[in-house]
Amino acid sequence: MNHGSKFRRRGPRSWALSGAGLLVVALAILALLQRSNHRVPIPVAGPVVLSTQALMENLEESDRRRDWEGSLYWAERIGAVRPRDSGVLLSRGSAWSNYGIGQRQARAIPRPAVRTSLERTACQIRAFGLVDSAAIFARNYDEWIGAVQQLGRLQEVQGLPGDALLAFELIRRRVRGEPVALLRTHWLRAMLHDPVHPDTSEWDRRMRGLGLQ
Amino acid sequence: MPIYPIPASGRGIERRAGHDAVVGEARAYWRQRLEEGARLATPDSLVNAAWRAALVTLLVSHERDRGEWVPIGNPLQYRDVWLRDAARVVRALAVAGYTDMARSGILTLRRFQLPTGVLLSQRGQLDGTGQWLWAAEQAAALPPDPRWAGGLLPTVRAALEWIEVQRSLLRQLKTSFPALLPYADPRDNEFVRAQLVGNDAWGIAGCRAAASLARLAGHDSLRRAADSAATDYRAAFLAALVRSTSPDVPPSWQAVGRDWGNLAVGYPTRVLPADDPRLALLAGRVWGRTGGPGLASHAPLDTLHSYVGADLAQWALLADRPAEARGYLAGMIASSSSTLGQAEVFHRETRSFGNNLPPHATAAAALVDLVRNMIVSDTRDTLELALAGDPVWWRGTRFERAVTRFGVINVTLESPAGDRRRARWGAVAVPTRVRVGDGERILDALTPGARVVDGRWIDCPPRVREVEFRVARALTAITPVQPGGHRTR
Numbered sequence: 001m002n003h004g005s006k007f008r009r010r011g012p013r014s015w016a017l018s019g020a021g022l023l024v025v026a027l028a029i030l031a032l033l034q035r036s037n038h039r040v041p042i043p044v045a046g047p048v049v050l051s052t053q054a055l056m057e058n059l060e061e062s063d064r065r066r067d068w069e070g071s072l073y074w075a076e077r078i079g080a081v082r083p084r085d086s087g088v089l090l091s092r093g094s095a096w097s098n099y100g101i102g103q104r105q106a107r108a109i110p111r112p113a114v115r116t117s118l119e120r121t122a123c124q125i126r127a128f129g130l131v132d133s134a135a136i137f138a139r140n141y142d143e144w145i146g147a148v149q150q151l152g153r154l155q156e157v158q159g160l161p162g163d164a165l166l167a168f169e170l171i172r173r174r175v176r177g178e179p180v181a182l183l184r185t186h187w188l189r190a191m192l193h194d195p196v197h198p199d200t201s202e203w204d205r206r207m208r209g210l211g212l213q
Numbered sequence: 214m215p216i217y218p219i220p221a222s223g224r225g226i227e228r229r230a231g232h233d234a235v236v237g238e239a240r241a242y243w244r245q246r247l248e249e250g251a252r253l254a255t256p257d258s259l260v261n262a263a264w265r266a267a268l269v270t271l272l273v274s275h276e277r278d279r280g281e282w283v284p285i286g287n288p289l290q291y292r293d294v295w296l297r298d299a300a301r302v303v304r305a306l307a308v309a310g311y312t313d314m315a316r317s318g319i320l321t322l323r324r325f326q327l328p329t330g331v332l333l334s335q336r337g338q339l340d341g342t343g344q345w346l347w348a349a350e351q352a353a354a355l356p357p358d359p360r361w362a363g364g365l366l367p368t369v370r371a372a373l374e375w376i377e378v379q380r381s382l383l384r385q386l387k388t389s390f391p392a393l394l395p396y397a398d399p400r401d402n403e404f405v406r407a408q409l410v411g412n413d414a415w416g417i418a419g420c421r422a423a424a425s426l427a428r429l430a431g432h433d434s435l436r437r438a439a440d441s442a443a444t445d446y447r448a449a450f451l452a453a454l455v456r457s458t459s460p461d462v463p464p465s466w467q468a469v470g471r472d473w474g475n476l477a478v479g480y481p482t483r484v485l486p487a488d489d490p491r492l493a494l495l496a497g498r499v500w501g502r503t504g505g506p507g508l509a510s511h512a513p514l515d516t517l518h519s520y521v522g523a524d525l526a527q528w529a530l531l532a533d534r535p536a537e538a539r540g541y542l543a544g545m546i547a548s549s550s551s552t553l554g555q556a557e558v559f560h561r562e563t564r565s566f567g568n569n570l571p572p573h574a575t576a577a578a579a580l581v582d583l584v585r586n587m588i589v590s591d592t593r594d595t596l597e598l599a600l601a602g603d604p605v606w607w608r609g610t611r612f613e614r615a616v617t618r619f620g621v622i623n624v625t626l627e628s629p630a631g632d633r634r635r636a637r638w639g640a641v642a643v644p645t646r647v648r649v650g651d652g653e654r655i656l657d658a659l660t661p662g663a664r665v666v667d668g669r670w671i672d673c674p675p676r677v678r679e680v681e682f683r684v685a686r687a688l689t690a691i692t693p694v695q696p697g698g699h700r701t702r
Contacts, residue, residue, distance in 0.1 A: 117294045117334045118283065121325050128328050159337025162379045162395040163329050193388050195396030195406050196467045210387065 052081055059091065068102040069113055071095045086134045086143040090150055093130035096123050097154055127154060145171055149180055161188055246272060250310035252613040253584070255606050263546050264584055266553035267577035271305055274574035275314070282317040289570045296325060296334040296341035297402070298575040300348035301520075304481070305578035307355040308585045310616050315352040316361060322348070323368050330375030337398040340474055342372050343415030343422075347481065350422035353429060354618045363430035370435060373423045376416050377442055380449070390456065390466040392449035402473040402511075407465035411474010413453075417446045418482035450484055454491070461494035471512055472499055476521065479528030480592070487531035496525045496537070503561075506537040507544035511558065519545060519555040523579035530586055531593070533669075535602030536651060538587060545580055555580070589624050589638070591617040596645040598636050599626055604650030607634050619643055633659070635681040636671075645673040645680075653684040 050058075055078045062070030075088070075095035082088045100123025103110035114120050131150045138144035152167035165188040171181035190203035219226065228234075246269075253264050276283040276292075284299040285292050299322055306315040322345055325332045332345040346369060353362040376394070384392045393413045398406040424439035453466050462478050462485070464470035476499065478484050479492040499522060500506045502514060506529070509522030526541030548564060549555050554572025559565060586592065587601030589612060596619055599606065610626040622639030629635050636647045647670065649655050654668040659681040664672045668687075673680050 115293070116283075116285075118278070118321070118324055121327070121334070125327060132328070157336070158327070158333060159339070159398055160329075160331060160333070162382050163331070165382065166378075189386060192383065192386055192395050194467070195398075195408065196469055 050077075052078060055081070059095075066102065068095070068098040068104060072099040084137050086137040086139060086147060089130050089134035089137060090143075090147050093127045093134060093150065093154075096130065097127035097157065100124055100127070101157065124154070124158065141175055145175060145178060145181075149184075152181075152184060161192060164188060165192065243269060251308075251585075251615050252611070253588075254612075255588075255610045256608045257605065259546055260542070260584065263549065263553045263580060266549075266572075267305075267580040268309055270554055270572040270574060270577035271302055271309075271581065272311075272314075274302065274572075274577070275318075278321065281321045282314050283321050284318045284574065286575070287570070287573050290568065291573070294322070294334055295338075296322060296332060296344050297338060298578075299334075300344035301575050301578040301582070303348040304351045305581040307351045308616055309581055310614050310621075312352070312355070312616065315355070319345075319349045319352045319365070323365075326368055326371065329378075330371035330373075332372060335399065335401065337400060339394050339397040339399075340409070340412045340415040342375060343412070343417070343419030343482075346372055346419035346422040346426075347415065350425045353426055355616045356621055357429060357618065359429050359431060362426045363432070365426060366430055366432055366435065369423045369426050369439075373420065373435075373439055373442060376420065376446075380446065390453045392445070393453060393466070403464055403470040405465060405470030407467040407469050409465050409470065409474055410463060411477055413446070413450050414474060414478045414482040414484045417443055417450060417484050420446055447484060461491045461498055472509075473511075473521065476524045480524050480531060481527065483592070487528060487533075492528055492532070496528065499525060500537075506540045508541065508548065510561075515561050516558050517544075517548065517561050518558050519548065519573060519576040520557070520579040523583060526583055527586060530583075530590065530600045533648075535587075535600060535648070538583065539601060539603055542580070542583055542587070545576070545583075585612075585615070588612045588626070589615045589617060589622070591619055594643060596638070596641050596643055598624060598638060598645060598647045599650070600648055602648055602651040604652055607650050617641070629681070632656075632683050632685065633681060634684055635679065637679045640676045640678045642675050644675055645677060647671045647673070647680055649682075649684055652687050654687045656683040656685050658682045 055074055059071060059074035059078065062068075062074055072095040075092045078088050079092045099113055100120045101112060103112055112120065114123065128151070131147055131154060135144055135147035135151065138147055148167055148171050152164045152171075155161075155164035155167060165185060168181045168184040168188065171178050172185055175181070186200060186204075187198070189207075190198045190200040193203050193206070221228070247265055250268060254261055270287075273288050274285050276285055283294060284302040285294055286298055291298075299318060303315045303318045303322075306312075306318065322332070322334075325334050325341060325345065327333060330342075331339070332341045333339070334341055349365050349369070353365065379394050380392045383390070383395060390408050393408060394416055396406060396408045397412055399409070403409055403411070420439050420443035424436050424443060427433070427436035427439055454462070457463055457466055458468050462475045464472050464475050472495075475495070478495075479487060479489070485492055496506075499509050503510050503517065506526075507522075508517040508519065509525070510516055511518040511521045522541065523545075526538045529535065529537035529541075545555060546553070548559060550571045552572075555576035556566035556571035557569050557573040557576065559569075560567075587603075588599065588606070588610060590597040590600050596617065607626050607628050609628075610624075612624040615622055615624055619641035620639060622641065623637075624639075625635075625637040627635050627637075634649065634653075638645065646666075649669050649671075655665045655671060658665050658671055660673075660677075660679065662674055662677060663680045663682070665682070666672055671680050671682055
């Protein structure tokens with residue numbers, strides 16, 4: 001990915017193998033060795049060190065602009081600093097999913113960043129893994145609920161209502177009254193009952209009639 | 214001007230770019246590639262050319278990634294991977310003798326498996342899991358390779374578990390159509406959000422394929438689990454069929470959507486046997502929209518689709534209605550491009566395909582599989598020869614290195630005399646039955662041990678390699694079917 005020149009590593013330069021060229025190389029090596037011996041800091045041409053707060057702000061800004069490549073870049077940079085943070089894992093999972101699916105401006109028409117369904121699936125598999133890890137590393141119920149909700153949403157995005165329902169049911173059973181899980185399970189159950197005419201009130205009546213609500 | 218940089222310059226480039234040389238190189242390359250697969254020659258030169266063109270389409274509709282082959286939709290506007298299409302391509306490559314390529318494709322397609330076990334190439338296309346399992350079994354069994362099958366078992370087990378979890382969920386929810394897959398919204402083909410019949414047909418085929426793969430690999434507990442799942446799944450399917458409002462096989466259990474996956478119920482998934490009356494009604498309904506057997510319309514009705522009806526043609530072969538299968542093949546060839554490639558969809562009258570450029574890999578796969586099954590079919594537990602029922606093909610058809618689940622064999626159909634027909638094939642461990650051409654009836658078998666059935670079939674015991682019989686003109690004339698009832702060029 002290209003995120004602007006200030007973060008880009010300098011590429012190797014090609015040197016002409018002339019006598020002058022060799023001399024320049026030798027002098028440069030000598031200079032570097034001398035600087036190294038004197039512990040003079042070498043300018044780092046890699047990513048500028050930013051605070052986590054600054055990284056988060058960049059991520060939020062990319063998300064706001066629906067710049068999914070940028071979001072992925074910033075999410076992964078935060079992940080490098082805080083690899084076991086549930087919230088960061090969740091952000092990374094969302095970023096990978098958005099990167100795989102979301103469209104970006106191209107020369108002719110908006111297109112996804114990836115070309116084939118195989119590449120898209122690789123992004124989704126990564127997203128599922130990260131979001132699952134977010135649930136595992138959750139330090140409290142809020143973080144855990146957020147991660148499992150995202151797991152359910154990812155399943156819905158993939159068009160997998162059964163798997164989505166299982167995710168939201170997991171929340172409902174562990175955290176009674178959790179409103180998002182309640183709403184999603186109600187809707188998904190209604191859809192699974194009648195996907196063509198999902199009438200949640202009819203579903204509710206039917207389930208109560210069966211003693212299942 | 215060469216596309217890729219070459220060291221030559223000036224006249225060197227001209228020499229390298231010489232038309233004759235390029236043509237010669239291309240011809241030599243493709244002759245060699247086609248020689249790697251099964252070799253087909255019928256008395257119909259157009260069929261032979263269409264077979265070769267279809268193989269070329271299949272071979273060029275591939276990319277290379279991570280050391281494996283990636284089956285794509287076509288070399289032009291469909292440079293992407295769909296499990297719906299790739300499964301058919303794998304099957305066609307396997308029957309045509311490109312075993313390594315078919316198996317490589319399966320390894321690539323395995324990358325579609327999500328952590329839950331589902332195999333999904335496109336959002337909401339829930340038939341992918343069954344299709345991968347089915348295609349994997351095709352690749353592993355054509356010809357049988359226990360070791361290679363064994364390497365797939367972790368993927369197979371996870372896929373099977375996903376199917377069973379979904380069915381269990383719907384059973385627990387007491388939905389109107391329980392113990393099936395949940396609703397899907399494929400945003401393509403069926404164009405509806407509903408519980409799709411095709412998803413379940415492929416799911417059942419997938420469970421059966423899982424059992425076959427486990428059996429081949431010698432994994433008995435997985436085989437039993439898959440067998441049990443397949444039996445229970447099929448019972449749920451049949452119950453849903455009874456509960457549905459459709460007299461045939463609807464696109465979805467909610468009876469909405471376009472015909473697509475439901476057309477695969479007779480072939481290749483074989484959830485219903487060929488003689489099930491619902492399949493005849495389904496074929497009648499689909500073909501009725503376009504005026505008779507042949508290419509079907511997916512919608513709108515002023516267009517025809519090159520492969521959506523191919524499964525019905527295959528069903529017709531199994532149902533001993535070969536004229537309809539021949540009609541389909543004739544329709545495919547009649548609507549091909551000048552280089553015998555098939556567009557996916559084209560206008561019925563003008564034959565224009567717009568931006569949907571031929572050739573389409575799935576159409577090529579359909580053609581290869583159909584032609585192969587017309588000559589040699591291992592779909593059932595008996596080797597079946599000459600299912601096409603075409604008397605012309607008895608004048609000299611040779612199919613060399615035909616890959617079947619019973620072994621790799623050579624098949625010959627010939628007429629040593631005006632009233633004699635002779636079939637030769639490589640010995641297999643299962644019985645063989647041979648069908649006479651339409652318009653003829655069998656008088657008697659000249660080969661000891663062969664048995665005439667119904668005047669149209671010769672049954673041979675296992676290990677037999679040849680049968681000869683006498684024929685006479687059939688008493689009832691059979692009307693040849695025009696290609697799809699459509700205008701031909």
